[in-house]
Amino acid sequence: MKNITAVFIAIIVNCFSIYTAIAQDKNSVLVPLPSVDDFTKxxxxxxxxxxxxxxxxxxxxxxxxxxxxxxxxxxxQWRNGDHIYYFAGEAFGWRGLLSDNWLLDALVGFEEGRAESDSDEGRLNGLGEQEEAFELVLQARRSFTSDWRYWLVGRLVTGDEGNLGLFGAGRRFGHQTDGTGSEINVVVVVHDSEYANKGFGINKSQSANSGLKETNLSGGLRSIGIDYNYRHNINDNWQIFGEALFEYFSSEVRNSPIARSNYETEVGIGVIYIF
Structure with a gap:
C-alpha cells in the first residue's frame, strides 16, 4: 500500500511539474512571435x-x-503585466496585449536619411542629402488562434515626410511558445505622394543638378513584400536571430530613375546576450 501511495504521489508531483513548466513557457513572452523580442522571461x-x-x-x-x-x-525593456515599454536604438516604444488575440505597438523614432555617398557608383550625385526624420509607428496584430498561429497585421508610419501603410497576414511555424522558432509575413505596402517622392521623386532642382529626369510620384501602391523571422535560444542567456526581407516595387516606383532595381532585399543574422 505504501508503494502504491508513493507512486501516486510521484505521479501527481510530476504532473504538477509538467503543468508548471508549460505555464511558465506559455507566459514567458508577451506573444510567441519570433519578430517580437521579449527579454523579460x-x-x-x-x-x-x-x-x-x-x-x-x-x-x-x-x-x-x-x-x-x-x-x-x-x-x-520594462514589463508590467501584459505591457512592455522599451528603448531600442533611436526608438522609444510600448507594446501591449489587450486580449488573447490583440497585440498593439506604438513607437517614436527616426527614419534613416539618405546621403549621396550611399551610392559607391555615384548614382545619387546631385540629389542632395536627406537628414533623419521623426516618425511615429502604430501597429496592430489580430490573431485568429490563441497560440498565435495565424494573424492579420496593420501598420501606419507617419511623420515629417509623409505617410506609409502596411497590411498583411502572417503564420508562425514550430510548436514553441517561448518566442523562438520562425514566422513569415506577406504584406501590401501603400504610401502617400509625399512619402513616395521622398524616396523616389526628383524635383526640378535635383534634376538640374543630377541630370536625371524630373519625376513626381502620386500616392498609392508602393510594393508587395514577404519577410521571414527566426529566433533561437542557445541557452538561458544567449539568443540568435535572423531575418530575410524581399520587397517588389510597383510599376510607378520602378519607373523612377532612382529605382535602379525592381526590388529591395535584406538578409540579416545576429546574436543577443540577455542579462
Whole structure:
C-alpha cells in the first residue's frame, strides 16, 4: 500500500511539474512571435538584451548596389503585466496585449536619411542629402488562434515626410511558445505622394543638378513584400536571430530613375546576450 501511495504521489508531483513548466513557457513572452523580442522571461520589471547583427542589404531604396553593415541589437525593456515599454536604438516604444488575440505597438523614432555617398557608383550625385526624420509607428496584430498561429497585421508610419501603410497576414511555424522558432509575413505596402517622392521623386532642382529626369510620384501602391523571422535560444542567456526581407516595387516606383532595381532585399543574422 505504501508503494502504491508513493507512486501516486510521484505521479501527481510530476504532473504538477509538467503543468508548471508549460505555464511558465506559455507566459514567458508577451506573444510567441519570433519578430517580437521579449527579454523579460515573464517577469515584471527591467530586462536587458545586448548584441550585434550583420546585414547584407541594398545601399538605399531602389539601389542595385549591395553591402554588409554591422548594427547593434537588443533593447532595454520594462514589463508590467501584459505591457512592455522599451528603448531600442533611436526608438522609444510600448507594446501591449489587450486580449488573447490583440497585440498593439506604438513607437517614436527616426527614419534613416539618405546621403549621396550611399551610392559607391555615384548614382545619387546631385540629389542632395536627406537628414533623419521623426516618425511615429502604430501597429496592430489580430490573431485568429490563441497560440498565435495565424494573424492579420496593420501598420501606419507617419511623420515629417509623409505617410506609409502596411497590411498583411502572417503564420508562425514550430510548436514553441517561448518566442523562438520562425514566422513569415506577406504584406501590401501603400504610401502617400509625399512619402513616395521622398524616396523616389526628383524635383526640378535635383534634376538640374543630377541630370536625371524630373519625376513626381502620386500616392498609392508602393510594393508587395514577404519577410521571414527566426529566433533561437542557445541557452538561458544567449539568443540568435535572423531575418530575410524581399520587397517588389510597383510599376510607378520602378519607373523612377532612382529605382535602379525592381526590388529591395535584406538578409540579416545576429546574436543577443540577455542579462
Amino acid at each position: 515573464g517577469e515584471n520589471g527591467w530586462a536587458f538584451g545586448l548584441g550585434v547583427g550583420i546585414e547584407y542589404e541594398t545601399a538605399y531604396e531602389g539601389s542595385d548596389e549591395f553591402g554588409l553593415e554591422v548594427q547593434p541589437a537588443g533593447a532595454v
